[in-house]
Amino acid sequence: MSFEPGAGLALANAQGIARVVTAPGDHEVVRNAAADLTSDLRRVTGATTVNGTQIWLGTLGRNPAIDRLVRRGKIDVSRLRDAWESFVIATVANPAPGIPAALVIVGSDRRGTAFGAYELSRAIGVSPWHWWADVTPEHHAAIYAATGLHRYGPPSVRYRGIFLNDEDWGLQPWTAGTFEPEVGTIGPKTYAKLFELMLRLKANMVWPAMHKVTAAFNANPENARLADRYAIVMGSSHAEPMLRNNVGEWTAPATDFNYLTNPAGVADYWRTRVRTNGQYESVWTLGMRGIHDSGIVGPTTDDARRSLLERIFTDQRAMLARGVNRDLTRVPQVFTPYKEVLDVYRGGLKVPDDVTLMWPDDNFGYIRHVPDAAERTRSGGSGIYYHLSYLGAPLSYLWLSTTPPALIREELGRAWDAGARRMWVANVGDLKPAELATDYFLQLAWDVPGTRGKPINTVVTDWAAGTVGADVAPEIAAIMAEHHRLNFQRRPEHLQWWLPGELSKPSPLAPPEIATRLAAFDTLRMRVQSIAPRVAPDRRDAFFELVDYPVTAAALANTRVFDAEAHDRLRDTDPVSAAVAGERSRAADAEITALTSRYNSEIAGGKWRGLMAVEPADGQWRRYRLSPPILPAPAIAARRRPGPNWNAPDEISPSSVTSAVPTGPRPSPGNREVLSSSTIVVEAETSGSLRNGWRVVDGLGRNGAAVAAAALATLSYTVTLPPGRWQLAAEILPTYPTTEGADLAVTVAIDGGPPVRVGVPRKTGDRAWALAVLDNRLDLALPTPLAAGRHNVTIGIDDPAILFDALRFDPLPPSPANAGTQGLSHGH
Numbered sequence: 001m002s003f004e005p006g007a008g009l010a011l012a013n014a015q016g017i018a019r020v021v022t023a024p025g026d027h028e029v030v031r032n033a034a035a036d037l038t039s040d041l042r043r044v045t046g047a048t049t050v051n052g053t054q055i056w057l058g059t060l061g062r063n064p065a066i067d068r069l070v071r072r073g074k075i076d077v078s079r080l081r082d083a084w085e086s087f088v089i090a091t092v093a094n095p096a097p098g099i100p101a102a103l104v105i106v107g108s109d110r111r112g113t114a115f116g117a118y119e120l121s122r123a124i125g126v127s128p129w130h131w132w133a134d135v136t137p138e139h140h141a142a143i144y145a146a147t148g149l150h151r152y153g154p155p156s157v158r159y160r161g162i163f164l165n166d167e168d169w170g171l172q173p174w175t176a177g178t179f180e181p182e183v184g185t186i187g188p189k190t191y192a193k194l195f196e197l198m199l200r201l202k203a204n205m206v207w208p209a210m211h212k213v214t215a216a217f218n219a220n221p222e223n224a225r226l227a228d229r230y231a232i233v234m235g236s237s238h239a240e241p242m243l244r245n246n247v248g249e250w251t252a253p254a255t256d257f258n259y260l261t262n263p264a265g266v267a268d269y270w271r272t273r274v275r276t277n278g279q280y281e282s283v284w285t286l287g288m289r290g291i292h293d294s295g296i297v298g299p300t301t302d303d304a305r306r307s308l309l310e311r312i313f314t315d316q317r318a319m320l321a322r323g324v325n326r327d328l329t330r331v332p333q334v335f336t337p338y339k340e341v342l343d344v345y346r347g348g349l350k351v352p353d354d355v356t357l358m359w360p361d362d363n364f365g366y367i368r369h370v371p372d373a374a375e376r377t378r379s380g381g382s383g384i385y386y387h388l389s390y391l392g393a394p395l396s397y398l399w400l401s402t403t404p405p406a407l408i409r410e411e412l413g414r415a416w417d418a419g420a421r422r423m424w425v426a427n428v429g430d431l432k433p434a435e436l437a438t439d440y441f442l443q444l445a446w447d448v449p450g451t452r453g454k455p456i457n458t459v460v461t462d463w464a465a466g467t468v469g470a471d472v473a474p475e476i477a478a479i480m481a482e483h484h485r486l487n488f489q490r491r492p493e494h495l496q497w498w499l500p501g502e503l504s505k506p507s508p509l510a511p512p513e514i515a516t517r518l519a520a521f522d523t524l525r526m527r528v529q530s531i532a533p534r535v536a537p538d539r540r541d542a543f544f545e546l547v548d549y550p551v552t553a554a555a556l557a558n559t560r561v562f563d564a565e566a567h568d569r570l571r572d573t574d575p576v577s578a579a580v581a582g583e584r585s586r587a588a589d590a591e592i593t594a595l596t597s598r599y600n601s602e603i604a605g606g607k608w609r610g611l612m613a614v615e616p617a618d619g620q621w622r623r624y625r626l627s628p629p630i631l632p633a634p635a636i637a638a639r640r641r642p643g644p645n646w647n648a649p650d651e652i653s654p655s656s657v658t659s660a661v662p663t664g665p666r667p668s669p670g671n672r673e674v675l676s677s678s679t680i681v682v683e684a685e686t687s688g689s690l691r692n693g694w695r696v697v698d699g700l701g702r703n704g705a706a707v708a709a710a711a712l713a714t715l716s717y718t719v720t721l722p723p724g725r726w727q728l729a730a731e732i733l734p735t736y737p738t739t740e741g742a743d744l745a746v747t748v749a750i751d752g753g754p755p756v757r758v759g760v761p762r763k764t765g766d767r768a769w770a771l772a773v774l775d776n777r778l779d780l781a782l783p784t785p786l787a788a789g790r791h792n793v794t795i796g797i798d799d800p801a802i803l804f805d806a807l808r809f810d811p812l813p814p815s816p817a818n819a820g821t822q823g824l825s826h827g828h
Contacts (some may be wrong), residue, residue, distance in 0.1 A: 007144070008144035019050045019055070027062065046139065087115055134541040156447055160203045164208060166430070171186060192230070202442065224277055237285070239294075271323070309341075336357075361386050393765070395496070398430075405456050486517065504627065507565060545608075549596075560592065564630065616628055716793070716794045720790045720791075728748065728750075735801045743760060
């Protein structure tokens with residue numbers, strides 16, 4: 001696509017824009033896409049007249065004019081026949097009498113055609129997020145399409161989409177009070193905007209919002225009809241079998257949702273949905289759990305649950321055979337072994353072979369299971385249910401979207417390699433502000449090899465160029481990289497170091513670590529502020545929504561918490577400095593409030609009023625939520641004279657702490673200048689033996705990079721330890737081992753000695769898991785301390801699931817044998 005006059009077909013020029021032509025017998029989604037494409041051409045050019053050029057948009061077999069071109073050999077569709085969601089875009093000379101040339105977009109099916117139209121919209125500069133993030137396209141008076149043919153598809157993953165969830169604090173208040181008050185809930189007007197976004201992102205599936213505050217999707221029959229008009233495949237979450245929204249639609253007591261004692265009542269409830277929705281393209285969730293994501297009611301042992309679920313499968317499939325298609329292989333069905341159901345599946349649950357197995361992550365981005373050899377042979381294939389937002393234990397993350405794109409790439413890429421290619425669905429919460437993560441997830445699902453091969457920095461730069469502006473895109477990519485790095489160490493919603501139900505306690509970070517962390521956040525804020533004036537005026541709303549608010553709010557959340565800690569720590573010994581820290585904490589809290597008010601009241605003329613809620617937004621679900629921050633009371637001393645700057649490091653090198661800000665090239669192993677009492681960290685990617693068999697994982701880890709091994713491989717490091725005794729730990733991400741039930745382990749060899757295997761079990765839901773996902777870190781500690789001096793450390797990894805981040809050496813207290821010389825008592 002070119003915006004300069006020259007060779008090519010004029011889609012827009014001084015005479016106007018091209019006319020988009022469809023056939024009356026084509027699908028409704030094609031006509032919708034044609035109307036959107038026309039609007040996009042007008043939006044980019046400002047033109048209202050047509051120039052004589054035609055864009056033919058049609059589905060193979062549904063557009064007679066395009067089918068004639070195919071028969072005449074004017075366009076090659078050999079790779080479209082029987083293909084899934086594929087399309088070609090080609091310039092064709094003399095397609096019909098009186099038409100010298102046309103741009104022809106032809107799809108293999110209805111979604112393929114729509115994807116082709118929206119691909120052209122993107123090419124002329126219209127972002128998929130034009131409405132959802134207020135991304136105004138750049139103006140171009142002329143648009144020229146290059147000659148030739150371009151093929152797209154089929155997608156890597158057959159079904160790709162999102163799950164709207166935990167909508168109580170954003171999406172539902174916004175739609176009920178601002179966007180769709182006439183229905184008072186997330187209804188057809190909202191879903192129409194969502195479905196258009198999905199098509200622009202080349203997605204095809206939605207699981208609708210299902211909390212109690214939201215009316216059930218199918219309570220309004222217009223919603224399902226709308227999804228069909230947009231060719232969106234509707235499904236439902238793992239806890240909502242047979243397209244039913246149990247929270248809103250099951251009106252009997254929850255105890256009656258029991259297939260042991262009330263099979264007729266439950267079956268009739270499911271059968272009703274088959275009757276109302278059987279004519280639409282859907283993916284039917286099989287199985288059963290309790291109301292609102294609770295355990296199945298009735299059976300009390302895994303054997304009893306297994307027997308009952310197999311009976312339920314049989315009955316549900318009989319309903320689908322009668323009400324949808326007698327050939328059940330043509331009825332997409334899915335079963336998700338989630339939470340306690342996973343143990344039932346592992347215990348021998350027989351799932352029909354044509355049913356897709358949907359594998360969940362652990363709610364924090366780490367996939368618990370990927371298909372094994374037997375599961376890869378199933379005709380139904382496997383899918384992934386992945387969280388970008390979560391309400392649940394140990395702590396929720398519902399406010400700011402901080403999952404690094406690199407983690408999405410690594411975990412979903414590993415699942416793809418293992419054969420999970422049938423269905424990917426991301427829980428996106430309220431959708432905003434998860435635009436970048438949602439966009440990347442769906443890019444990856446459309447084209448795993450192509451997207452996976454791009455550096456994260458390239459992906460984010462391209463995204464920023466398309467949403468904010470090419471001139472500031474590299475700087476935005478750098479800001480987002482640092483934003484993800486810092487918040488990967490601890491999410492804004494996880495800035496407490498005790499679990500719900502426990503006594504509160506301060507963070508384990510030392511004051512210099514806190515100072516370095518806050519300085520890094522302050523730098524990020526200044527970088528955002530420096531970019532803002534250079535953003536084009538009509539893109540400033542988009543910049544605020546996509547960059548400024550999430551980055552600035554995360555920084556302020558850290559200032560609020562850590563300065564409150566500083567106040568509490570200093571108030572008895574240095575009341576003036578404590579008062580200053582308290583003032584900074586309160587100021588940060590006030591700024592978060594003002595920033596959020598701006599989002600809700602001012603941005604895009606108040607369009608998003610009610611959408612953004614600061615976590616913790618309210619007192620609901622307290623056992624899963626961050627405790628409300630307790631701010632220091634105002635102190636008169638802070639207004640009399642300033643104290644020392646607690647944010648500034650005090651005579652300590654930033655390289656001596658784990659959260660040091662990278663400056664310039666990474667140091668080689670052993671070259672860090674550290675104090676003898678400080679932790680020593682050696683980044684995994686700095687090994688001099690990083691060669692074949694190892695891969696540097698960009699954009700992930702506590703310092704912005706980690707390493708992974710494709711097969712058995714070792715890495716060597718040399719470090720000189722100061723006087724004392726040192727505990728060595730390998731820091732890894734809390735992924736799950738490829739082999740079911742195995743420990744997550746590495747081998748460690750010291751100074752050429754025999755390798756020692758160190759590992760930890762991975763049990764989802766226990767305390768060790770909770771602490772690991774909040775820290776995004778597991779420590780594999782060598783049991784034997786190391787003495788001072790120069791050491792060679794060799795790390796061996798034989799599991800591609802392991803993401804190795806760093807070696808850490810922590811100082812230990814003197815051994816009992818030497819304790820007397822250190823002035824320490826012992827023997828108690």
